[in-house]
Amino acid sequence: DMARKFFVGGNFKANGSLKAIQTIVENLNGAKLDPNVEVVISPPSLFLLTTAEKVDSKIKVAAQNVFDKPDGAWTGELTVKMLTEHGIEWVILGHSERRTIFKESSEFVADKTKAALDSGLNVILCIGETLEEREAGKTIDVCCGQLKAVVDKISTADWSKVVIAYEPVWAIGTGKVATTEQAQEAHGSLREWLAKSVSPEVAQATRILYGGSVNEKNCKDLATQPDIDGFLVGGASLKPASSVTITVGM
Template sequence: MTQKPLMAANWKMHLSIREAVNFVARLHEAVGTPDDREVLIAPPFTHLWALREAMGAAGYSLAAQNCHWEEKGAFTGEISLPMLQEVGCTYVILGHSERRHIFGESDEWVGLKTAAAFAHGMSPILCVGEKLEEREAGRTEAVLLRQLETGLARVPSERIEKLVVAYEPVWAIGTGKTASPEQAQEAHAFIRGWLAERFQKEIAKNIRILYGGSVKPDNVDALMAQPDIDGALVGGASLDVASFGRIVRFQKMGETN
């Protein structure tokens, strides 16, 4: 992979604007602006404008947690990609398991949003992953295949290199359970294999595939040592500066503090 590992914080519905701005300043004090990895934060919508300057000064990337596929319209409570671009977002998280399973977003909706993100020059972070009963039934790959095929059905090959995929086993999100490094690698390898078949092998090599699912300081090194894990999408552990800072500073194989 020629791209930098991507260490992403998904703050979900947490932190005030003041707390968020303070967090970015403290994180920058702790880890600086790493040359060999990209740091991304996805705060609540209300925080985006306030964080724009702080994020840019720190050299971090700004992401939205969701979007609508239309540019404008009578969609109460929604937000468009041009609006997100205006406040400095370069990434958008799409198809997160909480959007799918709590708010009922369909694979089709996720596909529409992903295509719209590409059309506006944004990098979508397309989330895929199975529920516990699906894994226990041996259907992990079938679920991933369905989500990938529908999510990327409208995406032209010439734009696919901007894609980021996040594998997040639903059974490991916020539960304290984590897929073993071997389980995570198996799913990541399947995803990369599908991308190589659907697009091109060389392109698939450079698409970053993140792991998301109870990533913590004590398991990030082992996860990041896997050949097909190119970063992390971090939830709860991203709300603490020391914790997320350690995740950002994950150790590569052979490194010591």
């Protein structure tokens, strides 16, 4: 949909050295990026500030997580204020690795989303089903359940600062990308659900990204789908050449 600006996020997860990230940044800075594509990269927290300083200002930087409480005694956490005060405009929340490995509940993800939005951060909100859930026909129930926790806590206006990333867990880091049909079907259902549960305007305006084994070869086909408004790229975003291809080549 032309009204929704295409969005490409690179989630480096817990990968990369200062040197490797600098190479990626230099590549992006030197690339001729399509002005119609919004590009956000998300390095590990150790590298957030350097990345924000070095990367071209049209490329934004996202933290991979944030806590929902003000500065204080929360060993190991980053607060929203630390991000907003230092030019980090985005945060990824609810990634399936946070939900499964670090046992984050949908309620906790929703509390963090609310805190991030209240502080002025933009949120890439990740949702997605496991293979078992998909095979049991529960894909949409699971994803909408994860979304509902957030819908219950944020205002209609808040949605202008949220991008949804649909990441089927079985497609993450597996090389098994969802087919264009599977992805479009899920995105279409999510948009319908948003129309009912938030508002038709929010459903129309909210970008829904696909994440899960996106690479420079499969991105073009996925991008043709009416309800796929961009990507959240893991592994391929670490390879300077293909991350540029994905972001430039749309």
